[in-house]
Amino acid sequence: MTSDRTLTRRRYSAPAKAQIVAECDIPGATVAKVAMSHGINANVVHRWRQLARQNKPLRPANTGEFIPLLPVMAPPPAPTSAQLADIRVELRRGALSLTVMWPVSCTTDFTAWTRGLLQ
Numbered sequence: 001m002t003s004d005r006t007l008t009r010r011r012y013s014a015p016a017k018a019q020i021v022a023e024c025d026i027p028g029a030t031v032a033k034v035a036m037s038h039g040i041n042a043n044v045v046h047r048w049r050q051l052a053r054q055n056k057p058l059r060p061a062n063t064g065e066f067i068p069l070l071p072v073m074a075p076p077p078a079p080t081s082a083q084l085a086d087i088r089v090e091l092r093r094g095a096l097s098l099t100v101m102w103p104v105s106c107t108t109d110f111t112a113w114t115r116g117l118l119q
Helices: 014-024 031-038 042-053 104-118
Strands: 086-093 096-103
Touching: 014 031, 014 042, 031 042, 086 104, 096 104
Parallel strands: none
Antiparallel strands: 086 096
C-alpha cells in the first residue's frame, strides 16, 4: 500500500529542546503532559532528557555575545491602585492563554485554588 504523502522529520532547535526538557523538571509536570502540550511524542522528550542527563549538549555553546531579541520599547505605564489590589496570573498552554485576576484580600483562597489547579 502506497501513499502520495511524503513524510518529513520535524527538527527542533537546541534552545527549544532545552526549554521543553526544563518544563519537565517543573514540580507537578509530567513528560507526557509537556510533550502533548508541544505536539511531540513523549518518547522523543524522554530521549532528550536522557541526553541532557548524559551531559550531551542540547543547545549550541554560548558565545558570550549579546543578541537582542526585542526592539527597544518604552517602559510599561505605572500600575494604578486598582491594578495593585489584584493578583494577576497568566496561564499558557500551546496557543491557549488564560488570565486570572484575584483580589489581594483573598490570598488564602488564591493559594488553595492554585494548589488544586497544579495537582
